[in-house]
Amino acid sequence: MxxxxxxxxxxxxxxxxxxxxxxxxxxxxxVIGIIGSATVGISFLIVVLAFFETLALPVExxxxxxxxxxxxxxxxxxxxxxYLVDQLSLVMALVVTGVGFLIHVYSIGYMHGDxxxxxxxAYLNLFIFAMxxxxxxxxxxxxxxxxxxxxxxxxLLIGFYYDRKFEKSTVPDAAKKAFIVNRIGDFGFLLGMFLxxxxxxxxxxxxxFTKAEFTSVxxxxxxxxxxxxxxxxxxxxxxxxxxxxxxxxxxxPTPVSALIHAATMVTAGVYMVARSAIIYASAxxxxxxxxxxxxxxAFFAATIGLVQNDIKKVLAYSTVSQLGYxxxxxGVGAFSAGIFHVMTHAFFKALLFLGAGSVIHGMHxxxxxxxxxxxxxxxxxxxxxxxxxxxxxxGFPGLSGFFSKDEILWYSYANGNIVxxxxxxxxxxxxxxxxxxxxxxxxxxxxxxxSSVHPHESPAVMTVxxxxxxxxxxxxxxxxxxxxxxxxxxxxxxxxxxxxxxxAEQKLAHMGSHxxxxxxLLMAVSVIAALGAMYGAYKIYTEKLNKVERIRAMFxxxxxTLLNKYYVDEIYEAVxxxxxxxxxxxxxxxxxxxxxIDGIVNGSASVVEIISGIIRKFQTGVAQFYAxxxxxxxxxxxxxxxxxx
Amino acid sequence: xxxxxxxxxxxxxxxxxxxxxxxxLIRRNAIVVFMSIELMLNSAxxxxxxxxxxxxxxxGQVFVFFVMTVAAAEAAVGLAIxxxxxxxxxxxxxxxxxxxxx
Amino acid sequence: xxxxxxxxxxxxxxxxxxxxxxxTRRNPVISAIFLILNFFALxxxxxxxxxxFIAVVQVIVYAGAIMVLFLFVIMLLNTGKEEHILATKKGIxxxxxxxxxxxxxQIVYLIVMQNPSLGLSPDPAASIxxxxxxxxxxxxxxxxxxxxxxxxxxxxxxxxxxxxLAKKKLD
Numbered sequence: 001m002x003x004x005x006x007x008x009x010x011x012x013x014x015x016x017x018x019x020x021x022x023x024x025x026x027x028x029x030x031v032i033g034i035i036g037s038a039t040v041g042i043s044f045l046i047v048v049l050a051f052f053e054t055l056a057l058p059v060e061x062x063x064x065x066x067x068x069x070x071x072x073x074x075x076x077x078x079x080x081x082x083y084l085v086d087q088l089s090l091v092m093a094l095v096v097t098g099v100g101f102l103i104h105v106y107s108i109g110y111m112h113g114d115x116x117x118x119x120x121x122a123y124l125n126l127f128i129f130a131m132x133x134x135x136x137x138x139x140x141x142x143x144x145x146x147x148x149x150x151x152x153x154x155x156l157l158i159g160f161y162y163d164r165k166f167e168k169s170t171v172p173d174a175a176k177k178a179f180i181v182n183r184i185g186d187f188g189f190l191l192g193m194f195l196x197x198x199x200x201x202x203x204x205x206x207x208x209f210t211k212a213e214f215t216s217v218x219x220x221x222x223x224x225x226x227x228x229x230x231x232x233x234x235x236x237x238x239x240x241x242x243x244x245x246x247x248x249x250x251x252x253p254t255p256v257s258a259l260i261h262a263a264t265m266v267t268a269g270v271y272m273v274a275r276s277a278i279i280y281a282s283a284x285x286x287x288x289x290x291x292x293x294x295x296x297x298a299f300f301a302a303t304i305g306l307v308q309n310d311i312k313k314v315l316a317y318s319t320v321s322q323l324g325y326x327x328x329x330x331g332v333g334a335f336s337a338g339i340f341h342v343m344t345h346a347f348f349k350a351l352l353f354l355g356a357g358s359v360i361h362g363m364h365x366x367x368x369x370x371x372x373x374x375x376x377x378x379x380x381x382x383x384x385x386x387x388x389x390x391x392x393x394x395g396f397p398g399l400s401g402f403f404s405k406d407e408i409l410w411y412s413y414a415n416g417n418i419v420x421x422x423x424x425x426x427x428x429x430x431x432x433x434x435x436x437x438x439x440x441x442x443x444x445x446x447x448x449x450x451s452s453v454h455p456h457e458s459p460a461v462m463t464v465x466x467x468x469x470x471x472x473x474x475x476x477x478x479x480x481x482x483x484x485x486x487x488x489x490x491x492x493x494x495x496x497x498x499x500x501x502x503x504a505e506q507k508l509a510h511m512g513s514h515x516x517x518x519x520x521l522l523m524a525v526s527v528i529a530a531l532g533a534m535y536g537a538y539k540i541y542t543e544k545l546n547k548v549e550r551i552r553a554m555f556x557x558x559x560x561t562l563l564n565k566y567y568v569d570e571i572y573e574a575v576x577x578x579x580x581x582x583x584x585x586x587x588x589x590x591x592x593x594x595x596x597i598d599g600i601v602n603g604s605a606s607v608v609e610i611i612s613g614i615i616r617k618f619q620t621g622v623a624q625f626y627a628x629x630x631x632x633x634x635x636x637x638x639x640x641x642x643x644x645x
Numbered sequence: 646x647x648x649x650x651x652x653x654x655x656x657x658x659x660x661x662x663x664x665x666x667x668x669x670l671i672r673r674n675a676i677v678v679f680m681s682i683e684l685m686l687n688s689a690x691x692x693x694x695x696x697x698x699x700x701x702x703x704x705g706q707v708f709v710f711f712v713m714t715v716a717a718a719e720a721a722v723g724l725a726i727x728x729x730x731x732x733x734x735x736x737x738x739x740x741x742x743x744x745x746x747x
Numbered sequence: 748x749x750x751x752x753x754x755x756x757x758x759x760x761x762x763x764x765x766x767x768x769x770x771t772r773r774n775p776v777i778s779a780i781f782l783i784l785n786f787f788a789l790x791x792x793x794x795x796x797x798x799x800f801i802a803v804v805q806v807i808v809y810a811g812a813i814m815v816l817f818l819f820v821i822m823l824l825n826t827g828k829e830e831h832i833l834a835t836k837k838g839i840x841x842x843x844x845x846x847x848x849x850x851x852x853q854i855v856y857l858i859v860m861q862n863p864s865l866g867l868s869p870d871p872a873a874s875i876x877x878x879x880x881x882x883x884x885x886x887x888x889x890x891x892x893x894x895x896x897x898x899x900x901x902x903x904x905x906x907x908x909x910x911x912l913a914k915k916k917l918d
Contacts (some may be wrong), residue, residue: 642857642860649752649795663765666846671868672832711898721905
């Protein structure tokens with residue numbers, strides 16, 4: 001099955017073409033939905049088979065490349081359309097196709113009745129196509145193809161409801177914002193790719209990484225490559241400073257938020273950094289920058305999420321925060337921990353978003369959590385799955401989120417320092433708090449919506465995926481049980497990924513080992529703090545709702561800043577966007593375009609005019625004049641004859 | 646029997662030819678231009694006859710005979726054209742007969 | 748200094764002088780007269796070269812027929828005197844004179860360089876008889892009969908053409 005891995009990419013493309021070209025004519029929603037979901041489902045099966053096949057191979061043979069055809073062969077640059085099936089890409093592919101399939105099924109029910117139904121599934125399939133190119137590609141260019149592709153699909157899907165308004169502007173504006181901010185990151189990515197090619201003469205992963213491991217290149221080059229690639233990652237994975245598009249991306253339908261902005265696209269940056277681990281490991285300064293930015297993003301996003309009132313906004317900032325955790329893990333050299341968190345986060349975040357979608361669907365499109373309350377009895381299945389996800393993300397012991405987040409926190413202490421751990425643990429506490437604030441305000445307490453709204457549970461086609469994801473959120477962590485618990489088996493996930501990250505981890509020459517005691521101590525502290533936050537949030541937002549108003553009034557300034565997301569968008573607008581627009585108008589347009597470029601173009605035409613004006617005088621029409629010229633020519637010929645004699 | 650070097654005749658012929666060329670290029674009266682052309686033809690005749698005499702070959706003079714014939718025909722037709730143009734434009738000043746000019 | 752050279756110098760001088768005069772006179776009739784003088788000088792030169800037939804034909808055809816035609820047309824059109832040559836378009840005309848003299852100089856140079864007298868060894872006996880009527884007639888009617896007939900046709904065509912072009916249109 002490994003050799004047929006390209007089918008996992010071709011099938012979604014086929015789904016896109018069928019639904020895209022003929023979707024409008026196929027009036028039957030079920031058919032469209034089945035075509036869209038089946039392609040992803042079959043791709044998932046193929047990936048599973050490839051996974052088991054790889055599992056059966058000895059460890060040294062687990063990296064295989066499947067070449068489809070040569071894409072470019074220009075000068076010294078030879079790019080194949082090749083797919084790398086190794087441990088890391090299989091994990092990503094499983095997540096993408098698995099969670100993707102569940103979300104496709106969910107969308108069959110969620111998008112019911114929408115007149116753009118066929119368009120939605122076509123775009124979703126196109127997205128899976130691009131994402132699979134991204135995670136399976138064996139060189140930077142195919143990865144970039146997928147990178148751009150998912151950016152495009154993100155734009156198409158965010159702007160799905162293209163005729164609606166969204167907050168202060170319109171839905172298309174939100175889509176454009178996502179695309180443009182992503183492009184800024186892509187610029188960095190491109191620079192990184194150019195530098196890689198310039199340094200290593202190739203863009204193929206195996207070639208580049210082997211060279212990076214063995215040949216000596218100045219550390220500053222690695223630093224620059226890592227920096228540029230990371231700029232791309234901040235754009236795609238919504239880190240500081242390019243995270244501003246993710247909250248606006250909530251303008252799209254909820255399954256889109258689940259698939260793209262929680263489980264898959266935003267993790268592309270994490271995947272890319274993890275894949276290039278050897279490059280980052282060769283420039284430890286850059287790795288520190290990655291960790292710091294990840295940490296800061298995690299912290300600040302969590303603070304913003306504490307006070308948001310839109311259910312999807314809370315989840316959006318939560319995503320930004322969790323992505324920060326993943327980068328923190330990568331930044332301290334715990335690459336497999338970062339990928340582990342990608343996987344578990346996909347499970348519970350997708351579940352959270354889909355559950356939110358179920359709530360929104362049941363509440364007739366109301367998204368303000370202040371208008372929710374007491375939905376526990378009205379939507380039981382949604383409630384149970386949602387709270388399981390909330391427990392998972394808050395790090396309740398035994399669930400998937402606990403294992404992955406704790407591993408990150410441990411490594412941030414062991415490979416980093418106590419400050420990393422402290423801020424990380426604080427963020428975890430805030431995560432627990434705002435999640436349970438959300439849960440309490442939505443499902444517990446008194447109903448705060450008026451009587452015209454009749455919330456109802458969602459149909460099975462939507463709740464079954466929720467339940468499957470909930471199961472995964474519960475058991476998904478057991479592949480990554482840390483050594484202290486699993487004894488001699490070690491961390492299975494870590495072992496599986498070890499061959500991919502070994503060169504990088506060796507270069508980082510880790511610090512000495514810390515005792516198991518420290519690990520258990522820190523774990524206990526963070527768990528207790530998180531449990532406390534969960535309980536506290538539950539209590540405040542269920543029973544003592546009136547106290548909230550008073551607390552709000554006490555911290556008025558802090559509250560407004562947080563509510564307005566630290567005014568980041570406004571600052572960008574004033575500092576970056578407006579000057580650029582002004583400069584473009586006055587200088588680039590009026591001077592460069594009008595005067596210089598037009599001047600050159602018109603000027604060259606004037607020169608031609610002048611010269612032709614002079615030459616024109618030769619055509620006098622007077623035969624005698626022509627005769628004189630002919631005679632002069634004859635004189636010249638005579639000269640030539642004389643000279644040649 | 647010729648003690649005159651042939652170059653003398655050739656140089657005289659060249660002189661007459663250049664004079665004819667100058668006449669064609671400078672004069673404005675169409676008939677005078679025609680006469681200059683006749684002058685050029687005659688200079689060529691002189692060359693031909695000179696060579697024919699010095700080589701003892703009569704072919705040169707036969708050729709002169711034909712040149713004269715053609716010159717006569719050409720003069721007749723050319724003058725007829727001038728008369729026809731004169732009827733329309735009432736001038737033989739070639740500066741004013743600028744029908745070529747756009 | 749034999750008589751031949753003296754005759755040559757006189758005739759050449761007349762020919763050269765008349766040709767220059769022809770192109771510089773303002774009155775076209777005077778130009779025509781000078782041209783006739785030039786033709787007579789040429790006829791004399793032909794005689795000097797033993798080309799009797801050509802000399803006579805020159806006087807009869809050129810000076811006698813063609814120039815008379817020219818004079819008829821000049822008189823008929825009655826254009827009057829021109830203004831001075833260099834009055835208008837001075838620059839171009841000076842340039843033209845320059846070009847013409849340049850061409851003259853180049854041809855002279857070429858002639859002198861080639862030095863044709865070296866290669867020529869004229870046979871006096873053949874030379875004397877080369878220009879007689881008998882000789883030319885014989886050549887014309889045997890070797891050059893076809894061009895001769897073609898010339899006849901040419902003259903016919905010219906005659907008809909001249910007739911048609913010059914006659915008044917019958918409206």
